[in-house]
Amino acid sequence: MVLDLLVVNPNSSRSMSDEIARSVAAVDAFRAFAFKTTYMTGPEGAPPQIDGEETSHQSCDACLPLLKDPESEYFYKRYDGILIGCFSDHPLVEALTCLTDAPPVVGLLNSSLSFVSLFPSGPSSVITSNKEWVEILDASVEKKFLTGEARARGLWKGTVSSNLQVLELHSEENFGKIVERIRRENVERLGSKYVILGCAGFSGLQYKLKKIFPEVIFVDPIILGFQTLLSSATFLKCQNV
Structure with missing residues (x-):
């Protein structure tokens, strides 16, 4: 599949358009990285389902120690990015982004x-x-x-x-x-x-x-x-x- 895309430089400077074109061309470099995905399931103490604010915080309290533990396979610094798989303003997103040298942390909401x-x-x-x-x-x-x-x-x-x-x-x-x-x-x-x-x-x-x-x-x-x-x-x- 080929995507037909338009990039608009809304000013009249051709030199600016050329600079934009060089930056867009560099996007090819983004495709140079393969990736692998590790999946973590909430440990003992995490609720079986998250159905409101109370269970959201319970799940955060259960998961955060593992994510902050340098000995854990889920230690946050081992990863280039973390997705929090709960559709909410989940407290884990804020808790992780507040940590030193945190990678990108994406919430679903x-x-x-x-x-x-x-x-x-x-x-x-x-x-x-x-x-x-x-x-x-x-x-x-x-x-x-x-x-x-x-x-x-x-x-x-x-x-x-x-x-x-x-x-x-x-x-x-x-x-x-x-x-x-x-x-x-x-x-x-x-x-x-x-x-x-x-x-x-x-x-x-x-x-x-x-x-x-x-x-x-x-x-x-x-x-x-x-x-x-x-x-x-x-x-x-x-x-x-």
Whole structure:
């Protein structure tokens, strides 16, 4: 696949365009790095699912010691980037970014909101798991992640609950319930063109949902968050080549 891209220098200086072209050409260097991925599961003491603020902090308290332990295989300094696989303003993101020499740390909520803010042509909303997340996610977006453009144009439409627990989202018997909630709430009531699948438990369902709602862009935060992490880590690695 070949992408046709346009780079615009909005001033009249050809020399500036030439400099931009040289920088863009250097993007080829980004493809020089292979990568491998290590996966960490929360240790004993971490909740089996994260369904609100209390379990978010429990999971942070359980995971952070391992990530800070130089003897651990998950020690944060061993890695060029870290993705926190929970769709929330998870406390681990802030806890890690506050550490000395932390690599890029990407959260699923902020990377997803940044992505949909690039598209001022249509409104966006979230479908999440249990109803407790609605108020939490809306408050986080309003306080920390909503751009001025999205706010001014009313493009952010808020969060909808699927009324299912995290571990119920991938059950085949619940797929119809998810479809109906998206149809009634995200699409018909909120008029969303972009629907963020606001829980890691939705991961992979975007392909089935796209067949039912071909006019909607479904954002999988895991895929988007990992691409964001990979780009950020590669960019920093290139600085040291």
